[in-house]
Amino acid sequence: MDKNIKQDILDILKKSQEITKEGKTVLIDQISEIFDQYKEPVSKLLWVPINTILPNGYNPNKMATPEKHLLLRSMLDHGITLPLVVSAKQQQHYMLIDGYHRWNLIKKSKVLQHRLDHKVPVVILDLPKTERIVATIQHNRARGKHQIGEIGKVVKTLSANGWSSSKIMEALGMDADEVLRLKQFKGLGELYKDGDYSQSWR
Incomplete structure (x- = not known):
């Protein structure tokens, strides 16, 4: 890559705080297209403030205390390896579709909150409510006990x-x-x- 082009890209990204949310979405779409990314939700991963995410009221997946401790230990030792899945933003909040236990443990961990600057990685699924409920079950049915x-x-x-x-x-x-x-x-x-x-x- 030409050195000047690379520097121009870095300069734009450094100013990303000045780019609107809509502008960031357009930029992510363009980057995905340029680098031939698959057109999948994970290609548009975003980091959002954790306090903008709300839990849903229909997650039947339960996790035992030992598994919670193990999940927390994994995130502390290895970092965040899976994004949360959320609905499209409405009234300044996202609704959780998948990743409740990760979200909850991060919220309670001062170490992770500080390390992540109070943000979490998310991918967005723009679905109606019933489809969001189904997506939650599909995501976690095989991973935990309902x-x-x-x-x-x-x-x-x-x-x-x-x-x-x-x-x-x-x-x-x-x-x-x-x-x-x-x-x-x-x-x-x-x-x-x-x-x-x-x-x-x-």
């Missing part, structure tokens, strides 16, 4: 938003029996409400 009461609430929410049992099965990676058991949290009267349930699911 509490049946919490995952039941998720199934209830999706069902209340018009999702059929077969669509819930496909989106959350469940079988028919699991969906039916979880729908019991809605009450036995609604258990067989969906007309798309049949023995052919088995």
